[in-house]
Amino acid sequence: MSKIGIVIADGVGYRNFILSDFIKEAVKEYDEVVIYSGLIADVYTHLKFKNLYVRELDIFREKKNTWFYRKLKEVAHMKKHLSFFGIKTSYNNGKPEKINTPTSFLIYLAYIITKFFHSEKNIAFYEKLQFNTFKNNNIYIKYRDFLVEDKPDSLIFTHQRPYNLSPLLYAAQRLDIKTLSFIFSWDNLSSKGRMLGEFDGYLVWSDIMKKELKYFYPNTNSEKIFVVGTPQFETYVIDKYASDSNYFYNTFNLDKSKKTICYSCGDVSTSKLDPLYIEIIAKGIVSKEIEGVNFLVRTSPAEDESRFKDIIEKYPNIKWNFPNWELTRDNHVETWSQRVPSEKDLINLRSILMHCNLNINMCSTMSLDFMLFDKPVINIALGNEHNGLYNDQKYLNYNHYDKVVKSNAVEIIKLESNFYEAINESLINPKIRFKEQQELIKFEIGAPLKDTSKRIIKAMKTI
Incomplete structure (x- = not known):
């Protein structure tokens, strides 16, 4: 059997x-x-x-000793691979600023130990201690x-x-x-x-x-x-998740005569400037610097709509898709992990990917989702180390996203002054990066x- x-x-x-x-x-x-x-x-x-x-x-x-051995293993792995920007960022962010609690002392100790002992053999030893x-x-x-x-x-x-x-x-x-x-x-x-x-x-x-x-x-x-x-993309070719354009326009209450921009949010831990970017787009539509469009925002399944409350009230013409991921329990050590999607949400997502005309996001996997439906993508990251905004431009240097940047498959916006022009250009010429998008999809999704x-x-x- x-x-x-x-x-x-x-x-x-x-x-x-x-x-x-x-x-x-x-x-x-x-x-x-x-x-x-x-x-x-x-x-x-x-x-x-x-x-x-x-x-x-x-x-x-975890008990404290289990946690400490796991911490040794993880910090040693990062120490070994500091040449990768994303890992180096996580490594530096994990260092305690002050050693004023037992936990901060143990983290500091883990960094000291792994500074000298971070080989694969050392990592295997830490894992053995953890599992024991x-x-x-x-x-x-x-x-x-x-x-x-x-x-x-x-x-x-x-x-x-x-x-x-x-x-x-x-x-x-x-x-x-x-x-x-x-x-x-x-x-x-x-x-x-x-x-x-x-x-x-x-x-x-x-x-x-x-x-x-x-x-x-x-x-x-x-x-x-x-x-x-x-398999996260397989639902895009399964018949039961398909829908037509009438479903799209009716579900999200959109004007059929207009093209539709979708801004897809990240979660609050990495995509902190989502509210700012949504408001910039909304202002451009109100001022008509962006040609008449529908504006649809899909939030992250990992959070609720609370951080967008002010924008929802200020711009009633924005349409919102809050993913239908039910929180099944709230006493978990990682509550966000207990949100479970519905089949209807996958139908809605696939409908958005198929029928929207442009996607905008901050360095999200959603760039790939929209490319699978041959849609143009703009990545906006206005924050850096100097302008007082949360530094989201750092994500452009992460190894996985650096490949996207260098592929020329997406438009990268680092200055607000270039944003509206990029949006209008993508709506007028949606296939301008089609070849590069197809090449990136083949590179990132190998089957x-x-x-x-x-x-x-x-x-x-x-x-």
């Missing part, structure tokens, strides 16, 4: 692996499928497969018992970073269960810290991501890195959107 375990960490993993074709393909290919879920079990009640069941994972809270702290942990024991009872042939982790999944990974390793991880996002290798642990195999978006994985994790066997694309889930299943079977 063949059995697979699927580890869903959060709402985005749910979107990618439950709302795509993946779960449908998995239950066809395996006799039994077990979902080990970081979300409450109730979110899966619509899945009516007889050979599928759900294990709800407990909320894992799980041995008498009740949650680890519970997860181990799950795996002993379930006997999955392998586990696929749909996200490689959440530390709260470390006890489950350690339990699998101790039981000699093969593990496979999907690299969650295009920036996770070159801009983030260490993974939660090392896996037997990896699923990556593209050849460039495979190359990066081998660089950052040199002990990885190249034959166990599989280029499969990413067709269709059959992404089937490729993932095939890779899983080889492990």
Whole structure:
């Protein structure tokens, strides 16, 4: 009997692996499928497969020694790779400004230790210390018992970073269960810290991501890195998420005679200037410096609309799409991770991508989403180290986004005086960067959107 375990960490993993074709393909290919879920079990009640069941994972809270060893591992990884701008930024931001609490002292100590000891061998040692702290942990024991009872042939982790999944990974390793991880996002290798642990195999978006994985994790066997694309875009070629233009204009109450600009927000931690950029666009429409258009804003699924309250009241003609991601519980260590998308939200998103005429964002993955529908993209980043605004221009230097900048697939706006002209030009000549966009898509997403889930299943079977 063949059995697979699927580890869903959060709402985005749910979107990618439950709302795509993946779960449908998995239950066809395996006799039994077990979902080990970081979300409450109730979110899966619509899945009516007889050979599928759900294990709800407990909320894992680290003890101090576990946290410290993990901190050593992560800081050592960043210290080793300071030549990458994003990692260097995270490394510098993590240093305590003052040593006035026990936690700040331990972080300072981690930086001192890893200044001298940050080799792969050192990192492996820190991870061993971290994982050894799980041995008498009740949650680890519970997860181990799950795996002993379930006997999955392998586990696929749909996200490689959440530390709260470390006890489950350690339990699998101790039981000699093969593990496979999907690299969650295009920036996770070159801009983030260490993974939660090392896996037997990896699923990556593209050849460039495979190359990066081998660089950052040199002990990885190249034959166990599989280029499969990413299921987060597969919903764009699944029929049930399609809609026509009437749905688009009626759902968002838009004027059919006008072109539509969509501003897609990041979350507040990185895209702090979203309210400013939205207001600049709104002012341009009011003053008619931007030719008559609809203006639609889609906020981040990771937050509510509270930080846009003033703009909503000030500019009633802006149309808003607040993603329908339900908060399923609020007592989690990372509350944002418990927001779960609906099928309707994917229909709305795909409708926006298909029927809007221009996207504007601050260095977001949404640039790729819109390019997949052949739409022009403008990236605005007005803040720098000198003008008093939050320095969002730094994100242009992150390794993953530097590739976008150099591809010439997007218009980069660093000065407000250039913004309206760029918007009007993109609306008049939407195909001006079409060739560069197509090349960037091939570079970043190394496989067709269709059959992404089937490729993932095939890779899983080889492990």
